[in-house]
Amino acid sequence: PHAAVTGENYVIGTDTTFAPFEYREDGELTGIDMDLIRDIAANQGFTVEIKSLGFDAALQALQSNQVDGVIAGMSITDERELIFDFSDPYFDSGVQMAVAEDNTEITGYADLVGETVVAKRGSEGETFANSIKDEYGFTVKALADSATMYDDVKAGNSVAVFDDYPVLAYGINQNNGLKSVTEKEQGSSYGFAVNKGQNPELLAAFNTGLAELKDNGEYQTILDTYLEQPA
Ligand code: GLN
The missing domain is CATH 3.40.190.10 (Periplasmic binding protein-like II)
Structure with a gap:
């Protein structure tokens, strides 16, 4: 001690x-x-x-x-x-993208053109989303907490969320209405x-x-x- x-x-x-x-x-x-x-x-x-x-x-x-x-x-x-x-x-963690469970349109970053995604203000997820937004042509909206971000996606106000994969996986496993569609990004x-x-x-x-x-x-x-x- x-x-x-x-x-x-x-x-x-x-x-x-x-x-x-x-x-x-x-x-x-x-x-x-x-x-x-x-x-x-x-x-x-x-x-x-x-x-x-x-x-x-x-x-x-x-x-x-x-x-x-x-x-x-x-x-x-x-x-x-x-x-x-x-x-x-x-x-050990890292970032992943998730969409609403019933979304069949967005299966990868290339489908994000012209769309809005959500990430947590000040997070690695936000940094990652911002790092690829110009390449894929999407807009990043920042919100303060994960629950609000998930609700935003389910309400259709944004098409995808970038968050830490252990947290996404835990929520998805509890049937939170989302699904992950991309590989985990090394974090x-x-x-x-x-x-x-x-x-x-x-x-x-x-x-x-x-x-x-x-x-x-x-x-x-x-x-x-x-x-x-x-x-
Ligand atoms: N691991 C991420 C970061 O540090 C997100 C942390 C969080 O949302 N609580 O940016």
Whole structure:
């Protein structure tokens, strides 16, 4: 344990609806990220107060030191490493495109010409969609959270959504009315972040706690709890 974190309480920002990483069940914040940060805190002797802010809002709160850390299925990217310090990676991810279940027109990026797609403001999905929009001739609309994006696609206001594939897969598996139609794009792994140069003891404790949860099997138990497919 890191003596510097013992007994400390840290304020942690997260996304609102990003199942299975963070979402509400019976009003309670739950998910892989929530279990991870709470179990790491317990393992390392500190406490956390979780703030469900939304993804972009959480990153802004971190930049302005309104929160001590962010865990939000947040990808470790080169651009973000300029302004944040990241933990060791804890989950591999990447971006994929999904459309409404009954959509037979859009089967790949080439079908997006003249269309509007949706992505989360400030996310890797948005960055990826913007990186190919000129080549394929579509418009990217930014929304704040995944649930609103999926509703936008189902309502027909946009033809496709770009989001992280584990999150899309989890929702699709729960019959959320979407289907994925493209290959997964290689993406960055998720990490816990602190503001650059701030709370180094918290970052160190996160890494130590994560390693211990991997060693004692708790990390795998958390993943299995949320990712195991029903038989
Ligand atoms: N992994 C993506 C990113 O970091 C999306 C995270 C999220 O939507 N919570 O940009």
